Amino acid sequence: MAHLTDIKASSAPEAERTLPPALLERIGFLLAMTKGGAEGFCTPALAPLGLHVRQFGLLTVLATEGPRSQQELADWVRMDRTTMVGFIDGLEEAGYVRRERNPSDRRAYLLQLTPEGRKVQKRAEGLMLEAEDEFLAELSETEREQLLGLLAKLAIAVGRPPSEKAAP
Amino acid sequence: MAHLTDIKASSAPEAERTLPPALLERIGFLLAMTKGGAEGFCTPALAPLGLHVRQFGLLTVLATEGPRSQQELADWVRMDRTTMVGFIDGLEEAGYVRRERNPSDRRAYLLQLTPEGRKVQKRAEGLMLEAEDEFLAELSETEREQLLGLLAKLAIAVGRPPSEKAAP
DNA sequence: AGCAAATCATCAGCACAACTGACGATCAGC
DNA sequence: GCTGATCGTCAGTTGTGCTGATGATTTGCT
Numbered sequence: 001m002a003h004l005t006d007i008k009a010s011s012a013p014e015a016e017r018t019l020p021p022a023l024l025e026r027i028g029f030l031l032a033m034t035k036g037g038a039e040g041f042c043t044p045a046l047a048p049l050g051l052h053v054r055q056f057g058l059l060t061v062l063a064t065e066g067p068r069s070q071q072e073l074a075d076w077v078r079m080d081r082t083t084m085v086g087f088i089d090g091l092e093e094a095g096y097v098r099r100e101r102n103p104s105d106r107r108a109y110l111l112q113l114t115p116e117g118r119k120v121q122k123r124a125e126g127l128m129l130e131a132e133d134e135f136l137a138e139l140s141e142t143e144r145e146q147l148l149g150l151l152a153k154l155a156i157a158v159g160r161p162p163s164e165k166a167a168p
Numbered sequence: 169m170a171h172l173t174d175i176k177a178s179s180a181p182e183a184e185r186t187l188p189p190a191l192l193e194r195i196g197f198l199l200a201m202t203k204g205g206a207e208g209f210c211t212p213a214l215a216p217l218g219l220h221v222r223q224f225g226l227l228t229v230l231a232t233e234g235p236r237s238q239q240e241l242a243d244w245v246r247m248d249r250t251t252m253v254g255f256i257d258g259l260e261e262a263g264y265v266r267r268e269r270n271p272s273d274r275r276a277y278l279l280q281l282t283p284e285g286r287k288v289q290k291r292a293e294g295l296m297l298e299a300e301d302e303f304l305a306e307l308s309e310t311e312r313e314q315l316l317g318l319l320a321k322l323a324i325a326v327g328r329p330p331s332e333k334a335a336p
Numbered sequence: 337a338g339c340a341a342a343t344c345a346t347c348a349g350c351a352c353a354a355c356t357g358a359c360g361a362t363c364a365g366c
Numbered sequence: 367g368c369t370g371a372t373c374g375t376c377a378g379t380t381g382t383g384c385t386g387a388t389g390a391t392t393t394g395c396t
Contacts, residue, residue: 018244018324019244019245019320019323019324020225020228020229020232020233020244020245021232022228022229022231022232022233023225023228023229023245024316024320024323024324025316026225026228026296026300027206027300027303027304027312027315027316027319028203028206028207028209028210028221028296028300028303029225029245030316030319030320030323031199031202031203031206031319032203033246033319033323033326034199034319034322034323034326035196035199035200035203036246036326037322037323037325037326038195038196038199038326039196040326042196053196057188057191057194057197060188060190060191060194061188061190061191063190064188064189064190065188065190069344069345070344070345071343071344071345076186076187076188077187077188077191077197078187078201078204079383080382080383080384081344081345081346082345082346082347082383082384082385083382083383083384084345085345085346085347086382099345102344105343105344105391105392106344106390106391106392107343107344107345107390107391107392108343108344108345108391109344109345128194128196132194132195132196135195135196135322135326136195136322137325138321138322138325139318139321139322143318143321144195146314146318147195147315147318147319147322148192148193148195148198150307150311150314150315150318151195151198151199151201151202151315152187152192152198153306153307153311154202154205154303154304154306154307154315155187155192155198155201155202155205156186156187157205157305157306158201158202158204158205158206158208158303222353237373237374238373238374239372239373239374247354248353248354248355249373249374249375250354250355250356250374250375250376251353251354251355252374253374253375253376254353267374270373273362273363273372273373274361274362274363274373275361275362275363275372275373275374276362276372276373276374277373277374337396338395338396339394339395339396340393340394340395340396341392341393341394341395342391342392342393342394343390343391343392343393344389344390344391344392345388345389345390346387346388346389347386347387347388348385348386348387348388349384349385349386349387350383350384350385350386351382351383351384351385352381352382352383352384353380353381353382354379354380354381354382355378355379355380355381356377356378356379356380357376357377357378357379358375358376358377358378359374359375359376359377360373360374360375361372361373361374361375362371362372362373362374363370363371363372363373364369364370364371364372365368365369365370365371366367366368366369366370
């Protein structure tokens with residue numbers, strides 16, 4: 001449906017598709033653009049499951065790290081504990097997670113992944129891999145590994161208090 | 169004020185600072201984390217100027233690309249045109265930008281950078297470079313160039329219609 | 337044992353940005 | 367000239383992050 005003529009029809013054919021060169025060296029701008037782009041692939045990919053990207057993250061942490069409290073989960077994914085409530089509500093209503101009290105600290109929950117939760121996490125992971133592959137289409141396998149590695153380095157570094165930079 | 173004893177006082181000293189290993193390979197998660205981290209450096213850096221990160225982007229585009237309409241500006245930085253209004257309002261009230269009508273299309277503006285606007289953009293750029301340097305502290309010069317290059321590749325690719333993937 | 341301070345989950349409320357839909361003003365094609 | 371499209375604007379909705387307060391519970395101190 002979208003032929004080249006359609007593109008030419010707009011007033012600023014390719015300028016709209018390009019990013020301002022001056023901002024292409026601003027890491028913050030690039031991260032904002034690419035993060036938005038990744039969401040554009042991942043969010044629709046999980047839509048068939050009725051799952052939010054963040055909920056996938058939470059399911060994944062529970063699947064790999066075992067039962068945790070909401071507070072711990074919030075710390076893992078750098079989310080606010082008050083925001084966490086709503087997301088866990090959704091997962092609980094969908095039957096993917098159960099709120100069970102921690103016997104040794106009855107203030108906190110031990111969020112339990114249900115069998116359906118574990119199943120949907122696996123399926124969601126497959127969909128995510130497909131979406132990521134599409135998103136990263138422009139990069140070679142080597143480039144993808146490089147990018148992942150560099151981002152992981154940065155992601156781990158941020159959030160660490162500056163005091164650790166001058167660790168004794 | 170924050171000695172090591174303060175850190176040890178919390179229940180989970182280093183676990184809270186780490187990211188879930190299972191998500192360290194999810195590009196979307198990494199981008200979300202690093203984008204948030206970058207904002208944590210850049211937003212406070214521009215605070216003394218009373219400037220938003222996005223406003224810095226807009227000033228930069230105007231400085232490098234010349235007068236544009238709000239719509240064109242919105243296309244450049246992938247921002248909604250209705251959201252643009254408020255940001256330009258702020259820049260205009262601060263005296264950094266003037267809304268002048270485009271003589272050849274009196275529906276649209278030609279946003280003019282004032283001398284103060286040009287000055288504050290330069291200062292903001294300096295502050296941004298410092299903030300980025302701090303944010304990227306963990307990476308070598310080579311790694312920074314790699315990261316910028318890979319992100320730029322991705323950022324340019326997203327938003328481009330899929331039809332261009334099979335460009336003749 | 338008992339009291340004070342801290343912590344967990346929750347809720348109400350505020351702030352902010354994205355987005356939709358509508359509107360008047362203006363332009364372009366026919 | 368008409369019709370349809372575009373630009374900037376506004377009103378309203380949504381989603382997310384954060385603050386502050388609350389009740390239940392735990393921990394530390396004495």
